[in-house]
Amino acid sequence: MYFPVAGIEVNPLVPPLVAFAISLFTSMGGVSGAFLLLPFQVSVLGFTSPSVSSTNQLFNIVAIPSGVYRYIKEGRMLWPLTWVVIIGTLPGVLVGAIVRIKYLPDPKNFKLFAGLVLLYMGARLLKDLAFNPKKTGTPTTEERFHQRGKKQPQATGDETASCEHLSCVTVRQWTPTRIVYDFYGETFTVNAVGLMALCLVVGMVGGVYGIGGGSIVAPFLVSFFGMPVYAVAGAAL
Template identity: 60%
Template sequence: MYFSTAGIETAIWVPPLVAFVVSFFTSMGGISGAFLLLPFQMSVLGYTHPSVSATNQLFNIVAIPSGVYRYWREGRMVWPLTWIVVAGTLPGVFIGAVVRVTWLPDPGLFKLFAAGVLLYIGLKMMRDLRKQSGRNAGKNNSEKRFQTLMKNWRSDDVTSRPSTVTGFNLRRLGFTFYGESYEVSFPGIFSLSFIVGIVGGIYGIGGGSIIAPFFVTFFGLPVYIVAGAALMGTFVTSIAGVAFYQAIAPFYPHLSVAPDWLLGILFGIGGMAGMYLGARSQKFVPARAIKWMLTGIMILTAAKYVFEFFK
């Protein structure tokens, strides 16, 4: 099948199948999988136009709601944290879209930028995993209680809510997670979200795969809470990103800027199924195994892009 906007030809079953497999695994870590689908589109399918970023964000729009629904059903959505992420990333994603079509339309330069993003995330995850391996006690009591709960959790059991908001203003956000209290800086979360929004707008990933590791590492937030907020933030900003790319497309008649709607929806359908099933299967798969797998994929993909740029 030929996709005119993307300028590529592939079997109609390839996009949903690839998105299903990618999202099934990445959703276990609270990530949509868009950061891996973009290299697939560029390197395997040969889709290197600026519109690949918008198409990738269209995938997020279709795929993410099933994952967010699952987190909401399990009472793991801290909505004030979610809205801070959205408020910070929204303006950033517009800036990122302009940067993408104005300064990074060349496939080679964009691949180099993508390599930098992937390499940073991959090395950061590797460092965190190595630290954790040296101190198994780093798994706190709330995480142990959560894992015990999830092993016995049923889809019809929505009476237990593990998190409660204890305070929210323009300075601090406080909440509890299974009896343990957490407090984060409103300006800190907002500033980080803004920067991530710019990067996500350029790269076409919405920013969730970048912001989640930051929240866990620098703000000390539990990954079980961060995942839902990161995905929801990615969903909202992806809507804005797709709308913005579509709106500015007429101003760049010499470039393919607007998303390839059919290709993005096909990716999204596969991602929707994969993300929901991945969220359901999360409790049966060791988190460390998933993180090491993602780390390896990101570092190898980044190395490949750097090699292609300099060869």
């Protein structure tokens, strides 16, 4: 099938199947998978025009709601964090989209930019694996949460997703400068101003690349802000 806007010819079943496979795994970490779908479109399908970024953004809109619904149902949607991320990211995405159209229309330059973004994310993952050795002794919040999930008996319907079976996120304080919340018996404090500034920069990069920025901001939330991934995945998504 020929797609005139993209200027490519491909089996119409291939893109949705690839998108499904990618989002199936990446949604577990609080990202839609658009950051992996874009290289597939550019390098495999040959879709290199600026419209590939907007196509990728549309994928985000379609892929994200089901994951968000699941986090809301489980009580793990940290709404104050979500709004801070949105307020910081949205202006950056708009600026990034303009930069993509005006300054990076050349496929060669855009591929270089996309490669640098992927290189950065890969380096972050390798750094976390290589230089953050597993600590012995008291298990972390995430480890205890994961262990509890394994021990829970099988349940059906709403019972599975209720707070009786999965620890909910409880907001204790939400001000313009900080967010305080409880998750699985521990209290976490987040600098809202610093996070908003970070999301603004991430939004600009995401707007150029064609992603919402969750795949970039999620590692920062975990590494720099010390937040458990199980609590921030919904907001990052």
